[in-house]
Amino acid sequence: MDQFNQALINGIMLGGFYAVMVLGFSIIWGVMGVINLAHGELLMVGAYLTWMLNKGWGWEPFAAIIIVAPAMFALGYGLQYVLINRIIERPPLISLLVTFSLSIIIANVVKLIYTATPRSVNTMFDGFWRLGNITIPVTKSVVLVAALLIMAMLHLFLQKTRLGKSIRAAAQNREAARIVGIEINHVYAITFAICVALTGVAGMLISPTQAVFPFMGPPLTLKAFAITALSGLGSIPGALMGGMMLGLVEIFIATYVPGIGTNLGIVASFVILVVVLVTRPQGLFGGLKPVEQAH
Amino acid sequence: MNTPHGQSPLLEGRQVSKNFGGLAALSNVDFAVYPGEVMGLIGPNGSGKTTLFDCLSRVQEVSAGQIFFKGSEITHKKPYQVAHMGLARTFQVIRVYRKLTVWENMLLSPQWGKITPSQLFKPTSEAIKARARELIGFLLLDHVMDLKAGNLSGGQRRLLEIGMALMPDPDLILLDEATSGVNPTLIEEIKDRIRTLNQQQHKTFLLIEHNIHFISDLCSRVFVLNYGEKLAEGTPAELMENEEVIEAYFGA
Amino acid sequence: MGRWTLLLVLLFLLALPLPKFVGPNPKMISNALLFSMTQMFMLITLASNWNLIGGFTGYVDFGHAVFFGLGAYGTGVMMAKAGWPFAPALVIGALVAVIFALLIGSATLRLKGPYFSIAMLGTFVAMREIVRVAKPLTGGGSGLTLPPYLNRPLFYYITLVMAILVIWFIWWLRGTQFGASLIAIREDEVGAEMRGINTTLHKIVAFSLAAFSTGVVGGLWAYQNTFIDPDVVFFESRTVEMVMMTMLGGLGTVAGPVIGAALIYWLRDVVWANFLQFHLIVQGLLLIAIVLFLPEGLMGTLGDRSSTSLGRLWGRYMNASPQTPQEAQP
Numbered sequence: 001m002d003q004f005n006q007a008l009i010n011g012i013m014l015g016g017f018y019a020v021m022v023l024g025f026s027i028i029w030g031v032m033g034v035i036n037l038a039h040g041e042l043l044m045v046g047a048y049l050t051w052m053l054n055k056g057w058g059w060e061p062f063a064a065i066i067i068v069a070p071a072m073f074a075l076g077y078g079l080q081y082v083l084i085n086r087i088i089e090r091p092p093l094i095s096l097l098v099t100f101s102l103s104i105i106i107a108n109v110v111k112l113i114y115t116a117t118p119r120s121v122n123t124m125f126d127g128f129w130r131l132g133n134i135t136i137p138v139t140k141s142v143v144l145v146a147a148l149l150i151m152a153m154l155h156l157f158l159q160k161t162r163l164g165k166s167i168r169a170a171a172q173n174r175e176a177a178r179i180v181g182i183e184i185n186h187v188y189a190i191t192f193a194i195c196v197a198l199t200g201v202a203g204m205l206i207s208p209t210q211a212v213f214p215f216m217g218p219p220l221t222l223k224a225f226a227i228t229a230l231s232g233l234g235s236i237p238g239a240l241m242g243g244m245m246l247g248l249v250e251i252f253i254a255t256y257v258p259g260i261g262t263n264l265g266i267v268a269s270f271v272i273l274v275v276v277l278v279t280r281p282q283g284l285f286g287g288l289k290p291v292e293q294a295h
Numbered sequence: 296m297n298t299p300h301g302q303s304p305l306l307e308g309r310q311v312s313k314n315f316g317g318l319a320a321l322s323n324v325d326f327a328v329y330p331g332e333v334m335g336l337i338g339p340n341g342s343g344k345t346t347l348f349d350c351l352s353r354v355q356e357v358s359a360g361q362i363f364f365k366g367s368e369i370t371h372k373k374p375y376q377v378a379h380m381g382l383a384r385t386f387q388v389i390r391v392y393r394k395l396t397v398w399e400n401m402l403l404s405p406q407w408g409k410i411t412p413s414q415l416f417k418p419t420s421e422a423i424k425a426r427a428r429e430l431i432g433f434l435l436l437d438h439v440m441d442l443k444a445g446n447l448s449g450g451q452r453r454l455l456e457i458g459m460a461l462m463p464d465p466d467l468i469l470l471d472e473a474t475s476g477v478n479p480t481l482i483e484e485i486k487d488r489i490r491t492l493n494q495q496q497h498k499t500f501l502l503i504e505h506n507i508h509f510i511s512d513l514c515s516r517v518f519v520l521n522y523g524e525k526l527a528e529g530t531p532a533e534l535m536e537n538e539e540v541i542e543a544y545f546g547a
Numbered sequence: 548m549g550r551w552t553l554l555l556v557l558l559f560l561l562a563l564p565l566p567k568f569v570g571p572n573p574k575m576i577s578n579a580l581l582f583s584m585t586q587m588f589m590l591i592t593l594a595s596n597w598n599l600i601g602g603f604t605g606y607v608d609f610g611h612a613v614f615f616g617l618g619a620y621g622t623g624v625m626m627a628k629a630g631w632p633f634a635p636a637l638v639i640g641a642l643v644a645v646i647f648a649l650l651i652g653s654a655t656l657r658l659k660g661p662y663f664s665i666a667m668l669g670t671f672v673a674m675r676e677i678v679r680v681a682k683p684l685t686g687g688g689s690g691l692t693l694p695p696y697l698n699r700p701l702f703y704y705i706t707l708v709m710a711i712l713v714i715w716f717i718w719w720l721r722g723t724q725f726g727a728s729l730i731a732i733r734e735d736e737v738g739a740e741m742r743g744i745n746t747t748l749h750k751i752v753a754f755s756l757a758a759f760s761t762g763v764v765g766g767l768w769a770y771q772n773t774f775i776d777p778d779v780v781f782f783e784s785r786t787v788e789m790v791m792m793t794m795l796g797g798l799g800t801v802a803g804p805v806i807g808a809a810l811i812y813w814l815r816d817v818v819w820a821n822f823l824q825f826h827l828i829v830q831g832l833l834l835i836a837i838v839l840f841l842p843e844g845l846m847g848t849l850g851d852r853s854s855t856s857l858g859r860l861w862g863r864y865m866n867a868s869p870q871t872p873q874e875a876q877p
Contacts, residue, residue: 407743
């Protein structure tokens with residue numbers, strides 16, 4: 001029973017991170033129709049920024065948000081301006097190829113600068129809480145709380161602000177949004193920048209809990225894709241549910257299947273992804289856009 | 296071209312229903328096309344005509360009901376399987392291979408049911424080429440034979456799609472809005488071609504049409520759908536006088 | 548005997564005596580060059596295989612290197628663990644790749660467009676982890692060492708013959724009804740299915756053929772390299788290379804992947820050989836440039852003499868009269 005409870009708690013903590021990690025990916029997809037395969041790499045850049053601040057100036061990783069968020073926002077705005085702008089509203093494979101290339105470029109630039117050595121980030125929120133026989137790492141619970149806070153703020157932003165409403169309108173109907181006077185290119189640029197900032201912050205959140213290295217991206221991108229298949233595009237409650245599902249599946253496999261460890265988490269998410277897509281092309285809870293062949 | 300009662304239907308739908316989520320696109324439609332006739336399928340926009348076509352040609356699964364072609368059940372067959380049995384169709388949104396030439400488009404639509412595995416790994420046979428040449432002539436596409444399908448006019452693309460449907464020498468051809476976006480001269484040509492195929496080669500046609508003259512000139516029998524249900528069935532003349540049909544079309 | 552067959556035979560005859568000139572004299576051909584050529588033949592084969600599913604059938608496979616890895620591990624495990632000789636081990640490697648292609652393809656090939664691409668990328672990453680975890684069989688992260696065998700000319704000949712065979716095979720397939728149907732599926736799958744093409748079967752056959760040939764290359768590579776581990780075999784960049792070479796040359800053309808592979812290999816070997824740490828960065832930038840500015844590839848751009856300016860120029864250069872596509876083969 002303790003083992004079960006422990007797995008449940010661990011799964012929820014991991015799931016909270018997954019939920020906040022997937023949002024940038026799923027909103028970009030929903031609003032701009034771009035499947036951003038460089039998602040994991042952008043997250044990795046956020047994690048590296050945190051590591052630099054932590055190592056170089058002794059910053060607390062969670063305080064790095066004041067640098068990471070604006071820096072990543074600027075990076076996202078620049079990327080959108082130079083590259084992503086050219087692939088919006090083009091066939092999905094073009095955007096796949098371009099963002100796939102982008103992911104390789106980012107990973108290798110980071111490797112060139114910082115080498116492939118895994119880095120670790122120290123935090124003062126270490127140690128454990130004990131609840132009976134269950135141990136809860138303080139860092140991970142802080143990550144969970146921060147993730148929930150960020151999601152709540154994002155939700156308020158999308159529901160209450162003018163800009164947020166424009167973003168939602170653009171996601172639902174590009175042409176209509178254009179007609180009612182929303183400047184769609186501006187919305188795209190802001191959306192991409194916000195999502196990259198969000199992704200960078202997710203990288204910041206994960207940095208104290210795992211090794212930071214240039215090639216940590218691809219599995220995260222794939223998990224983001226799997227969660228999006230579960231949750232639908234751009235939905236915050238959906239992301240929370242999908243993230244929790246994947247987190248729980250991963251932890252329970254690692255707990256109950258002997259001799260495997262968490263490496264097979266990626267296999268689990270892949271199996272979920274393929275099964276969901278094959279049996280329900282609209283995503284588990286609907287909302288994934290079916291891909292119509294160009295003709 | 297009398298209503299061929301007593302004959303068994305070529306294509307038959309029994310109690311066909313189709314739901315999209317909670318929305319019933321078709322409910323319990325009973326439907327039959329008899330060999331040798333040209334039948335019309337009409338109804339206001341959104342009445343379920345194309346959905347019925349998609350179900351009959353197996354592009355979409357039915358939610359309930361059964362479909363029979365040439366007496367055998369095809370409810371769960373794949374589109375290519377019913378194509379092998381002699382059913383061909385065109386699409387409302389034209390589906391030609393846009394990046395290929397007219398000639399290549401035609402060669403890509405041979406009589407698959409008769410292609411053996413050994414032929415599959417040989418170049419296109421002379422017989423197929425001869426048939427393509429003949430149909431291109433028949434459909435007045437000679438002069439655009441080497442143009443890419445994407446560069447043709449809307450009317451020419453409709454003709455090409457009809458040609459591709461005819462390539463396998465099917466017994467039943469479903470035409471989805473063969474005249475939409477086509478200029479009046481070409482409409483007359485299409486009409487003439489359908490008549491020739493029906494009378495000389497005894498091909499059976501089922502047409503979705505909005506052009507009422509086209510329907511009344513060609514069809515011996517017309518089936519009217521409204522809100523996914525059968526509204527009426529009869530000769531074009533009868534339906535012109537049917538209050539319900541007029542109401543459905545012009546009323547609301 | 549078509550123009551193509553003639554060209555292939557000519558190339559083959561030209562390449563055949565190369566190993567005879569290997570010698571110590573620096574002006575002669577070095578073993579390093581022979582090795583280099585072997586690598587290039589492998590890349591040509593890989594790009595051509597990828598083109599079969601990505602270019603002809605239109606299913607852009609982002610995980611095709613999984614079959615390379617399976618071929619390599621199938622061969623490697625049989626040699627290192629079971630002590631088999633190379634040839635039968637290679638057969639096993641290729642079979643593993645094909646069987647896996649049949650299994651995974653019957654699920655993933657139902658997905659359309661980007662969903663297929665991502666599912667295959669997932670397959671690739673998942674397989675790397677599975678191989679890493681399956682320690683008793685694969686040696687896990689520490690890899691497998693194969694019995695060393697240094698015979699550059701032999702590998703040169705094998706890969707040369709393989710590349711020629713694959714190019715010829717794809718050229719031949721392109722002219723058959725089967726090959727034409729793959730194009731139909733690429734252009735409009737729903738239409739193709741409605742016109743009588745068993746699209747599922749066609750896709751799976753094309754996918755498995757490509758996987759088979761890629762598995763063979765993987766096995767050869769493993770033997771030549773004598774050491775395999777998950778990271779060196781399941782290397783993301785390998786798929787990127789296949790995609791990039793094919794796209795540079797021209798998707799869905801027979802010559803495209805050959806030209807693309809030769810060109811990129813040459814660039815890598817000659818132009819940026821001294822900056823290898825930038826290699827993957829340059830590769831990524833190049834792929835973006837190709838996708839954005841040359842989406843039809845060299846063959847496609849030069850071949851289409853009616854609608855691209857580069858193609859018009861090329862057409863004027865090749866023959867004064869505008870194109871007359873009389874011999875329109877499907």
